[in-house]
Amino acid sequence: TQSTRPQRLLHAVQKNATRGDPRSVVKAIDNFCRQKEWAMNVGDEKGCILDSVVSEVNPVTVLELGTYCGYSTVRIASLLPPRAKIITLEFNPDYAKIARQVIAWAGLEDKIQVVEGPSGEWIPKMKEQFGVKTFDLVFLDHWKDRYLPDTKLLEDCGLLRKGTILLADNVICPGTPDYLEYVRNSPRYKSQYFKSHLEYTKAEDGLEKSVFLG
Ligand SMILES: O=C(NCCc1nnc(-c2ccc3[nH]cnc3c2)[nH]1)c1cc(-c2ccc(F)cc2)cc(O)c1O
Numbered sequence: 001t002q003s004t005r006p007q008r009l010l011h012a013v014q015k016n017a018t019r020g021d022p023r024s025v026v027k028a029i030d031n032f033c034r035q036k037e038w039a040m041n042v043g044d045e046k047g048c049i050l051d052s053v054v055s056e057v058n059p060v061t062v063l064e065l066g067t068y069c070g071y072s073t074v075r076i077a078s079l080l081p082p083r084a085k086i087i088t089l090e091f092n093p094d095y096a097k098i099a100r101q102v103i104a105w106a107g108l109e110d111k112i113q114v115v116e117g118p119s120g121e122w123i124p125k126m127k128e129q130f131g132v133k134t135f136d137l138v139f140l141d142h143w144k145d146r147y148l149p150d151t152k153l154l155e156d157c158g159l160l161r162k163g164t165i166l167l168a169d170n171v172i173c174p175g176t177p178d179y180l181e182y183v184r185n186s187p188r189y190k191s192q193y194f195k196s197h198l199e200y201t202k203a204e205d206g207l208e209k210s211v212f213l214g
Protein backbone atom coordinates (compact mmCIF):
# COMPACT_ATOMS: atom_id res chain seq x y z
CA THR A 1 0.00 0.00 0.00
CA GLN A 2 1.08 3.55 -0.77
CA SER A 3 2.78 5.37 2.12
CA THR A 4 1.51 8.73 3.36
CA ARG A 5 3.51 11.97 3.39
CA PRO A 6 3.85 11.91 7.21
CA GLN A 7 5.19 8.33 6.96
CA ARG A 8 7.75 9.41 4.34
CA LEU A 9 8.71 12.36 6.56
CA LEU A 10 9.23 9.99 9.53
CA HIS A 11 11.42 7.70 7.39
CA ALA A 12 13.54 10.70 6.38
CA VAL A 13 14.05 11.46 10.10
CA GLN A 14 14.96 7.84 10.93
CA LYS A 15 17.36 7.73 7.97
CA ASN A 16 19.06 11.13 8.33
CA ALA A 17 18.77 12.30 11.94
CA THR A 18 20.75 11.16 14.99
CA ARG A 19 18.67 9.53 17.75
CA GLY A 20 18.45 11.83 20.76
CA ASP A 21 19.55 14.90 18.81
CA PRO A 22 16.51 17.23 18.38
CA ARG A 23 18.31 19.74 16.17
CA SER A 24 19.28 16.97 13.72
CA VAL A 25 15.58 15.90 13.62
CA VAL A 26 14.55 19.48 12.78
CA LYS A 27 17.26 19.68 10.09
CA ALA A 28 16.26 16.33 8.56
CA ILE A 29 12.61 17.42 8.27
CA ASP A 30 13.53 20.80 6.75
CA ASN A 31 15.83 19.10 4.20
CA PHE A 32 13.10 16.58 3.33
CA CYS A 33 10.52 19.34 2.84
CA ARG A 34 12.86 21.52 0.76
CA GLN A 35 14.31 18.75 -1.40
CA LYS A 36 11.58 16.10 -1.59
CA GLU A 37 8.04 17.06 -0.49
CA TRP A 38 6.48 20.21 0.94
CA ALA A 39 4.77 19.61 4.29
CA MET A 40 2.93 21.99 6.64
CA ASN A 41 5.61 22.31 9.35
CA VAL A 42 6.26 25.81 10.67
CA GLY A 43 9.62 25.45 8.86
CA ASP A 44 13.09 26.89 9.38
CA GLU A 45 12.43 30.60 8.66
CA LYS A 46 9.37 30.99 10.93
CA GLY A 47 11.02 28.38 13.19
CA CYS A 48 13.79 30.86 14.04
CA ILE A 49 11.17 33.41 15.13
CA LEU A 50 9.49 30.65 17.20
CA ASP A 51 12.87 29.81 18.80
CA SER A 52 13.48 33.43 19.78
CA VAL A 53 10.01 33.80 21.35
CA VAL A 54 10.40 30.51 23.28
CA SER A 55 13.86 31.53 24.52
CA GLU A 56 12.55 34.95 25.59
CA VAL A 57 9.49 33.53 27.43
CA ASN A 58 11.39 30.56 28.95
CA PRO A 59 8.04 28.83 29.58
CA VAL A 60 7.44 26.08 32.15
CA THR A 61 4.01 25.09 30.73
CA VAL A 62 3.38 25.19 26.99
CA LEU A 63 0.25 24.32 24.98
CA GLU A 64 0.60 23.57 21.27
CA LEU A 65 -2.57 23.30 19.17
CA GLY A 66 -1.87 21.23 16.06
CA THR A 67 0.98 18.72 16.37
CA TYR A 68 1.02 17.39 12.79
CA CYS A 69 4.35 15.47 12.61
CA GLY A 70 5.82 17.06 15.72
CA TYR A 71 8.32 19.41 14.01
CA SER A 72 7.45 22.49 16.09
CA THR A 73 6.85 20.31 19.16
CA VAL A 74 10.46 19.08 18.97
CA ARG A 75 11.71 22.58 18.13
CA ILE A 76 10.00 24.08 21.20
CA ALA A 77 10.78 21.20 23.59
CA SER A 78 14.50 21.31 22.71
CA LEU A 79 14.62 24.86 24.16
CA LEU A 80 12.66 24.21 27.38
CA PRO A 81 14.23 24.26 30.86
CA PRO A 82 14.53 20.82 32.64
CA ARG A 83 11.13 20.48 34.39
CA ALA A 84 9.15 22.31 31.70
CA LYS A 85 6.41 20.48 29.80
CA ILE A 86 4.55 20.87 26.52
CA ILE A 87 1.05 19.51 25.94
CA THR A 88 0.32 19.21 22.22
CA LEU A 89 -3.17 18.57 20.82
CA GLU A 90 -3.62 16.63 17.60
CA PHE A 91 -7.01 15.92 16.02
CA ASN A 92 -5.87 13.40 13.39
CA PRO A 93 -4.82 10.02 14.88
CA ASP A 94 -2.54 9.23 11.93
CA TYR A 95 -0.63 12.49 12.44
CA ALA A 96 -0.43 11.79 16.20
CA LYS A 97 1.05 8.33 15.57
CA ILE A 98 3.82 9.78 13.38
CA ALA A 99 4.44 12.68 15.78
CA ARG A 100 4.99 10.31 18.73
CA GLN A 101 7.68 8.50 16.71
CA VAL A 102 9.39 11.73 15.62
CA ILE A 103 9.35 12.92 19.25
CA ALA A 104 10.77 9.56 20.42
CA TRP A 105 13.57 9.76 17.81
CA ALA A 106 14.47 13.20 19.20
CA GLY A 107 14.49 11.70 22.73
CA LEU A 108 12.02 14.27 24.05
CA GLU A 109 9.18 12.00 25.23
CA ASP A 110 9.61 13.11 28.88
CA LYS A 111 8.92 16.76 28.05
CA ILE A 112 6.03 16.22 25.65
CA GLN A 113 2.48 14.93 26.09
CA VAL A 114 0.68 14.25 22.80
CA VAL A 115 -3.11 14.39 23.32
CA GLU A 116 -5.46 13.16 20.59
CA GLY A 117 -8.82 14.77 19.98
CA PRO A 118 -10.62 18.02 19.24
CA SER A 119 -9.30 21.14 20.97
CA GLY A 120 -12.85 22.22 21.81
CA GLU A 121 -13.29 19.15 23.99
CA TRP A 122 -9.81 18.97 25.51
CA ILE A 123 -9.21 22.60 26.50
CA PRO A 124 -11.97 22.58 29.19
CA LYS A 125 -10.40 19.42 30.66
CA MET A 126 -6.79 20.66 30.86
CA LYS A 127 -6.90 21.58 34.57
CA GLU A 128 -8.47 18.36 35.85
CA GLN A 129 -6.72 15.96 33.40
CA PHE A 130 -3.19 17.39 33.38
CA GLY A 131 -3.03 19.48 36.54
CA VAL A 132 -2.40 22.63 34.49
CA LYS A 133 -2.98 25.94 36.31
CA THR A 134 -2.24 28.39 33.46
CA PHE A 135 -0.10 28.26 30.30
CA ASP A 136 2.98 30.46 29.90
CA LEU A 137 3.00 30.01 26.11
CA VAL A 138 0.36 28.82 23.60
CA PHE A 139 1.46 28.00 20.02
CA LEU A 140 -1.57 28.01 17.67
CA ASP A 141 -0.96 25.95 14.54
CA HIS A 142 -4.13 23.88 14.08
CA TRP A 143 -7.23 24.45 11.95
CA LYS A 144 -7.27 28.16 11.15
CA ASP A 145 -10.97 28.55 11.92
CA ARG A 146 -10.34 27.20 15.42
CA TYR A 147 -7.81 29.87 16.49
CA LEU A 148 -10.44 32.39 17.65
CA PRO A 149 -12.94 30.04 19.33
CA ASP A 150 -10.12 28.21 21.12
CA THR A 151 -8.55 31.47 22.31
CA LYS A 152 -11.90 32.53 23.80
CA LEU A 153 -12.22 29.04 25.34
CA LEU A 154 -8.75 29.35 26.92
CA GLU A 155 -9.81 32.72 28.40
CA ASP A 156 -13.11 31.34 29.72
CA CYS A 157 -11.41 28.28 31.27
CA GLY A 158 -8.97 30.53 33.14
CA LEU A 159 -5.99 28.94 31.37
CA LEU A 160 -4.37 32.29 30.50
CA ARG A 161 -2.65 34.53 33.03
CA LYS A 162 -1.38 38.12 32.90
CA GLY A 163 1.64 37.84 30.56
CA THR A 164 0.74 34.57 28.82
CA ILE A 165 2.08 34.68 25.25
CA LEU A 166 -0.03 33.44 22.32
CA LEU A 167 2.03 32.77 19.18
CA ALA A 168 -0.03 32.02 16.07
CA ASP A 169 1.27 30.50 12.83
CA ASN A 170 -0.26 31.15 9.37
CA VAL A 171 -1.99 34.41 10.15
CA ILE A 172 -1.55 35.41 6.46
CA CYS A 173 -1.43 32.04 4.64
CA PRO A 174 -3.81 30.21 4.88
CA GLY A 175 -4.89 33.15 7.06
CA THR A 176 -6.86 33.65 10.27
CA PRO A 177 -8.65 36.99 9.71
CA ASP A 178 -11.16 36.74 12.55
CA TYR A 179 -8.41 35.79 15.06
CA LEU A 180 -6.15 38.66 13.88
CA GLU A 181 -8.97 41.19 14.14
CA TYR A 182 -9.72 39.98 17.69
CA VAL A 183 -6.19 40.01 19.18
CA ARG A 184 -5.30 43.28 17.42
CA ASN A 185 -8.41 45.15 18.60
CA SER A 186 -9.15 43.62 21.99
CA PRO A 187 -7.97 45.72 24.99
CA ARG A 188 -7.02 42.40 26.64
CA TYR A 189 -4.11 41.76 24.21
CA LYS A 190 -0.96 43.51 23.03
CA SER A 191 -0.17 42.14 19.56
CA GLN A 192 2.87 42.17 17.27
CA TYR A 193 3.22 40.77 13.72
CA PHE A 194 6.45 39.00 12.65
CA LYS A 195 6.52 39.03 8.84
CA SER A 196 8.03 35.93 7.25
CA HIS A 197 7.20 33.40 4.52
CA LEU A 198 5.06 30.31 4.20
CA GLU A 199 7.30 27.37 5.07
CA TYR A 200 9.68 26.36 2.24
CA THR A 201 8.14 28.92 -0.18
CA LYS A 202 8.38 32.59 -1.20
CA ALA A 203 4.73 33.31 -0.35
CA GLU A 204 4.14 35.78 2.45
CA ASP A 205 3.12 34.46 5.84
CA GLY A 206 3.89 35.45 9.41
CA LEU A 207 3.51 34.81 13.11
CA GLU A 208 1.34 36.96 15.39
CA LYS A 209 2.63 37.27 18.97
CA SER A 210 -0.02 38.43 21.46
CA VAL A 211 0.46 39.06 25.19
CA PHE A 212 -2.64 38.44 27.33
CA LEU A 213 -3.01 41.46 29.63
CA GLY A 214 -5.43 39.78 32.06
O1 LIG B 1 -3.75 23.33 8.17
C1 LIG B 1 -2.69 23.62 8.68
N1 LIG B 1 -2.38 23.22 9.91
C2 LIG B 1 -3.36 22.44 10.68
C3 LIG B 1 -2.98 20.97 10.72
C4 LIG B 1 -3.55 20.38 11.97
N2 LIG B 1 -2.94 19.45 12.72
N3 LIG B 1 -3.74 19.23 13.78
C5 LIG B 1 -4.82 20.00 13.65
C6 LIG B 1 -5.87 20.06 14.63
C7 LIG B 1 -5.59 19.76 15.97
C8 LIG B 1 -6.58 19.82 16.93
C9 LIG B 1 -7.85 20.20 16.56
N4 LIG B 1 -9.01 20.31 17.28
C10 LIG B 1 -9.95 20.70 16.40
N5 LIG B 1 -9.46 20.80 15.16
C11 LIG B 1 -8.15 20.48 15.23
C12 LIG B 1 -7.16 20.42 14.26
N6 LIG B 1 -4.73 20.74 12.52
C13 LIG B 1 -1.65 24.36 7.90
C14 LIG B 1 -1.83 24.53 6.52
C15 LIG B 1 -0.87 25.20 5.76
C16 LIG B 1 -1.06 25.38 4.29
C17 LIG B 1 -0.62 26.56 3.66
C18 LIG B 1 -0.79 26.73 2.30
C19 LIG B 1 -1.40 25.73 1.56
F1 LIG B 1 -1.55 25.88 0.23
C20 LIG B 1 -1.84 24.56 2.19
C21 LIG B 1 -1.67 24.38 3.54
C22 LIG B 1 0.29 25.71 6.36
C23 LIG B 1 0.46 25.54 7.73
O2 LIG B 1 1.58 26.01 8.36
C24 LIG B 1 -0.50 24.90 8.50
O3 LIG B 1 -0.28 24.79 9.86
Ligand SMILES: [Mg+2]
Nearest residue numbers: 042141169170
Ligand atom coordinates in the same frame (compact mmCIF):
# COMPACT_ATOMS: atom_id res chain seq x y z
MG1 LIG C 1 1.28 26.14 10.44
